[in-house]
Amino acid sequence: MKTDIKSMTLEEIQGELKAMGQSAFRGGQVYTWLHRGATSFQEMTNLSKDLRQALEERYEITAPKVMRKQESQKDGTIKYLWQLADGNCVETVLMRYHYGNTVCISSEVGCPMGCAFCASTIGGLVRRLKPSEMLDQVLFTQLDSGQPISHIVLMGIGEPLDNFDTVMRFLELVNSPQGMNISMRHISLSTCGLVPKIRMLAEKKLQLTLSVSLHAPSDEIRNTIMPINKAYNVETLLEACREYYAMTGRRISFEYAMIRDVNDTESCARLLLKRLKGLPAHINLIPLNEVAESPLHPSTRQAVQKFQKILEEGGVTATVRRTLGSDIDASCGQLRRNYEKTRKQE
Numbered sequence: 001m002k003t004d005i006k007s008m009t010l011e012e013i014q015g016e017l018k019a020m021g022q023s024a025f026r027g028g029q030v031y032t033w034l035h036r037g038a039t040s041f042q043e044m045t046n047l048s049k050d051l052r053q054a055l056e057e058r059y060e061i062t063a064p065k066v067m068r069k070q071e072s073q074k075d076g077t078i079k080y081l082w083q084l085a086d087g088n089c090v091e092t093v094l095m096r097y098h099y100g101n102t103v104c105i106s107s108e109v110g111c112p113m114g115c116a117f118c119a120s121t122i123g124g125l126v127r128r129l130k131p132s133e134m135l136d137q138v139l140f141t142q143l144d145s146g147q148p149i150s151h152i153v154l155m156g157i158g159e160p161l162d163n164f165d166t167v168m169r170f171l172e173l174v175n176s177p178q179g180m181n182i183s184m185r186h187i188s189l190s191t192c193g194l195v196p197k198i199r200m201l202a203e204k205k206l207q208l209t210l211s212v213s214l215h216a217p218s219d220e221i222r223n224t225i226m227p228i229n230k231a232y233n234v235e236t237l238l239e240a241c242r243e244y245y246a247m248t249g250r251r252i253s254f255e256y257a258m259i260r261d262v263n264d265t266e267s268c269a270r271l272l273l274k275r276l277k278g279l280p281a282h283i284n285l286i287p288l289n290e291v292a293e294s295p296l297h298p299s300t301r302q303a304v305q306k307f308q309k310i311l312e313e314g315g316v317t318a319t320v321r322r323t324l325g326s327d328i329d330a331s332c333g334q335l336r337r338n339y340e341k342t343r344k345q346e
């Protein structure tokens with residue numbers, strides 16, 4: 001088994017090269033090649049042939065294959081379905097915002113969390129991704145699309161905090177000045193609410209934006225749509241959010257998928273205001289994306305607007321997220337899901 005070299009930090013690669021009798025400088029060259037998307041050591045023409053050969057014998061370089069690529073005719077959103085070395089697939093979405101190109105990346109193949117409205121979790125967790133496989137989604141989306149990427153959201157398939165160490169390493173790689181050099185302030189990490197991991201993340205004091213998928217203001221409702229609520233209920237979660245803010249000084253962003261007749265009533269909006277009191281927060285209202293396998297439906301426009309108004313009047317900023325790529329299966333996990341379905345039929 002060869003070692004996955006792209007999951008290594010610059011210092012680790014320098015250490016490996018030193019152990020092979022090379023200088024740290026050579027390690028830096030290898031690192032730069034990898035983070036520019038080199039897919040073989042033979043491309044690394046500023047290294048000697050012997051060194052390239054020696055590296056090839058020891059290490060592998062991951063490179064996903066494009067299995068499906070869908071481009072929205074409406075807004076330029078591009079969705080990729082990548083096949084990984086072991087045949088598993090994950091999705092990445094490239095979105096064009098006025099502030100820069102943003103990629104939404106996956107952290108796991110499938111997801112163990114079981115949220116009732118989400119397509120990613122239908123087949124459960126297959127496996128967690130490696131740091132290189134997370135980095136590759138950013139790198140190869142940029143290379144394939146020709147669009148420079150400035151922002152990342154960890155909101156694709158999987159629960160990032162369920163793959164904590166890998167995600168921390170990915171952040172170090174993608175943030176490194178010798179690599180893609182993407183600023184932590186341009187990165188958002190979304191979680192369904194794994195409280196102990198939120199505490200671990202707070203300890204790291206990163207400048208990224210934490211997004212919490214709240215989706216309901218009461219245990220009564222949240223228990224019915226998010227199984228994680230039975231382990232860490234709304235109060236426990238919001239307590240961890242308060243601690244997170246106290247430790248990092250970073251305002252938390254809450255995601256709230258608007259589900260018709262489930263969590264979109266006026267009393268839900270008022271209870272939400274009450275529960276968020278004193279916590280600097282921003283709420284993203286997301287009209288639910290319809291998932292074929294689920295009986296849940298999006299709220300009406302009027303219900304969303306009313307909900308937003310109540311929050312704003314209560315002093316909490318709430319934005320309604322624009323739906324991008326609605327013509328191309330662009331919501332969580334749907335492209336992989338549809339691909340797996342057709343693959344089974346073939």
Ligand code: SAH
Nearest residue numbers: 118155158159190191192213255257288289
């Ligand atoms: N596991 C993480 C990140 C992945 S999902 C989390 O739970 O936060 C990114 C966001 O999309 C989450 O807020 C998730 O709840 C939401 N989401 C999933 N399915 C959705 C759907 N069908 N419609 C709208 N939002 C959805």
